[in-house]
Amino acid sequence: MCKRILLQLGCFVLSAVLLTGCASVPESVRGTSPTPQQDLVRVLNAPQLYVGQESRFGGKVLKVINKNGMTRLEIAAMRLDDSARPILGSSSIGRIYADIHGFVDPIDFNNQMVTVVGPITGSEKGTIGQASYNFITVNVTGYQRWHVTQQIVMPPQPAGPWIWYGPPPGRHRGGYWGPPPGYGFYQYGPAQVQTILTE
Secondary structure (H helix, E strand, O other): HHHHHHHHHHHHHHHHHHHEEEEEEEHHHOOOOOEEEOOOHHHHHHHHHOOEEEEEEEEEEEEEEEOEEEEEEEEEEEOOOOOEOOOOOOOOOOOEEEEEEEEOHHHHHHOOOEEEEEEEEEEEEEEEEEEEEEEEEEEEOOEEEEEEEEEEEEOOOOOOOEEEEEEOOOOOOOOOEEEOOOOOOOOOOOEEEEEEOOO
């Protein structure tokens, strides 16, 4: 029984390690600052205060504009998770212009999810439909294009706490370790399909 408990503990520790690894920010958008600015709402309220500060924003690319020596991405920004991925299904928190040095093909970026890192250069007037809008501008030093994929997620299995059923250990033979009442051995729910972003 001790082996079973140790095995469960080992699986728990391994899961924690794997989850920690999954939460790391990709090298391409890590940047040079330990805490790049990610609060776009705050930046939109006073862009001039943040000029020169490194930022990390991400979301859906709505438009790609190629110019000589530069490509501009118009991004509907979304909140980012701990690994700098846009949080799927979250609302837009604003728009940015992300300027990439060199040429990038629009076919690779239109309607794609991206994260960009680089210093804030200010704001620029533009339009969304017929409404005027002040876009935050970012000089991109790194970017990560994400791929939307689906995975099957199994429900968590009961892992304890296990309790002793039977007479006190050492007095009589018999008894066993098991989950407490209500946990049961088979608490399987239906598997779910989850949409996620991968590198």
